[in-house]
Amino acid sequence: MKKFITENKSFTITVIDHAKDGKPLHCRNGHEIGDTYTCEYGCPMPTNGCGGFCSKTMTNLYRLKEIVYANGDLRILGFPNNHDIEFFCPDGAVKFRMQIHDLAGIHPLTAEHLPQYAEVIRRSFATVAKDFGLTRENCPDHTSFVTDERLASKVKDGYFPFGLCVGETIFGFASLTDMSDGVFEMNDVSVLPEWRHYGYGKKMIDFCKEKVKELGGSKITIGIVDENAVLKDWYAANGFVHKETKNFDGLPFTVGFMEWSAI
Numbered sequence: 001m002k003k004f005i006t007e008n009k010s011f012t013i014t015v016i017d018h019a020k021d022g023k024p025l026h027c028r029n030g031h032e033i034g035d036t037y038t039c040e041y042g043c044p045m046p047t048n049g050c051g052g053f054c055s056k057t058m059t060n061l062y063r064l065k066e067i068v069y070a071n072g073d074l075r076i077l078g079f080p081n082n083h084d085i086e087f088f089c090p091d092g093a094v095k096f097r098m099q100i101h102d103l104a105g106i107h108p109l110t111a112e113h114l115p116q117y118a119e120v121i122r123r124s125f126a127t128v129a130k131d132f133g134l135t136r137e138n139c140p141d142h143t144s145f146v147t148d149e150r151l152a153s154k155v156k157d158g159y160f161p162f163g164l165c166v167g168e169t170i171f172g173f174a175s176l177t178d179m180s181d182g183v184f185e186m187n188d189v190s191v192l193p194e195w196r197h198y199g200y201g202k203k204m205i206d207f208c209k210e211k212v213k214e215l216g217g218s219k220i221t222i223g224i225v226d227e228n229a230v231l232k233d234w235y236a237a238n239g240f241v242h243k244e245t246k247n248f249d250g251l252p253f254t255v256g257f258m259e260w261s262a263i
């Protein structure tokens with residue numbers, strides 16, 4: 001097997017009971033309290049020499065894992081939360097606890113990460129270029145064509161690049177630039193296409209809002225392709241208010257300016 005994707009979730013499944021109505025039951029598969037399994041996208045592997053899951057339990061387990069991977073809400077099925085749940089095997093003989101770990105975290109980046117985050121930005125904005133017909137010829141300054149050198153020129157005091165990472169792999173990006181008087185510009189908000197629609201974009205924005213407050217700021221400004229109605233609505237749903245539009249020489253689209261205020 002040669003895995004080509006960095007997984008963003010992992011699961012720990014532990015046997016916590018094998019009794020029904022207070023009477024101890026013995027699972028045909030031999031599960032005992034404390035047996036623990038871990039997995040990412042694939043099958044759960046035992047961590048303490050225990051056996052495996054029966055196919056009936058696997059059908060339950062995979063259904064739950066698929067809900068997690070689809071960013072669904074386990075609470076709809078009656079579970080109390082989306083990260084630590086308990087469920088029985090279909091025979092009601094064994095009770096499991098499943099802990100769901102999100103391996104993605106947001107971290108400050110440095111110049112040494114620049115080649116990797118530059119690629120994340122270019123690949124992310126390539127879908128915008130495609131959607132709006134932007135090419136090197138009609139819009140050479142579009143973010144999808146940004147060079148490492150241009151990104152390097154932004155690195156100075158008051159510039160804060162952040163990466164959405166699993167381990168050393170960066171798959172999302174956002175930067176804040178201190179514009180003084182408590183105002184921060186948020187730029188290059190990116191999530192690689194294969195990682196979209198899992199809430200990571202919102203996670204990046206929420207992180208930036210908290211970071212701005214932590215840095216003593218109170219306002220975030222952004223500039224977007226104003227014709228991008230989906231993006232505009234998304235920022236509005238995330239608390240950004242549309243302020244104005246401007247046209248710039250060399251940009252074949254209108255730039256819309258939006259703002260979020262902490263107060």
Ligand SMILES: CC(C)(COP(=O)(O)OP(=O)(O)OC[C@H]1O[C@@H](n2cnc3c(N)ncnc32)[C@H](O)[C@@H]1OP(=O)(O)O)[C@@H](O)C(=O)NCCC(=O)NCCS
Pocket residue numbers: 124125127128188189190191192195196197198199200201202203222223224230231234
């Ligand atoms: C905007 C972006 C960061 C959102 O990332 P994400 O991880 O998918 O964000 P979330 O999961 O929190 O939210 C998803 C929502 O974003 C909105 N959205 C905004 N731009 C989008 C785009 N280009 N493609 C798809 N959805 C987009 C949709 O409303 C989507 O809702 P849906 O999942 O119900 O379809 C990502 O689409 C991206 O990198 N786009 C290209 C670069 C860009 O336009 N950045 C913003 C520049 S100001």
